[in-house]
Amino acid sequence: MCTGKCARFVGLLLIPLSLVCILANALLLVPNGKTTWTNGEQLSKQVFFMAGFIGGGLMVLCPGIAAVRAGGKGCCGAGCCGNRCRMLRSIFCSAFGVLGAIYCLSVSGSGLRIGPKCLVDDTWSYPFEETSGAYLLNRTQWSLCQQPPNVVYWNVTLFSLLVAASCLELLLCGVQVVNAILGVFCGDCRKESAPH
Secondary structure, three states: OOHHHHHHHHHHHHHHHHHHHHHHHHHHOOHHHOHHHOOOOOOOHHHHOOHHHHHHHHHHHHHHHHHHHHOOOOOOOOHHHHHHHHHHHHHHHHHHHHHHHHHHHHHHHHHHHHOOOEEEOOEEEOOOHHHOOHHHHOHHHHHHOOEOOOHHHHHHHHHHHHHHHHHHHHHHHHHHHHHHHHHHHHOOOOOOOOOO
């Protein structure tokens, strides 16, 4: 596959993944889909780190758009030099995306390991913090959280989605870094179409 086509393909995968991360982070801010528990004292700190919005979202949306542009015929010059310029920009954007995906992965993994902040015996706390993630395999413990209802399901589902999406983003941004380096040094293998 040519470096330009590969860049476009990677970019078209990164853009929806970044939007999924933004949506998942937005949903984490409203446990169980209700704004009743959006108080800062009632949400876990990993939600407020905005890893899905900032890391897996905006920091990956930029390389996704840059990769799509690197794979097309943009305004950054014509021919070989223009494509190499876009590929060079894509290297830096993709490296930025790798950092964003790592941030999202680490915060989301921490959110899964620690568990949600919930009401237990009239106190807002992290009841699963000392289990080191073992609560994920023992659903009978999930009933410890009295409020918000179903908060453990909510957090486990959305943080798992963020972990999976950020792993894919990390892989795709890494592939795009290598692809863009090849594009800068070797150029694109696509042939210029002859004028009719």
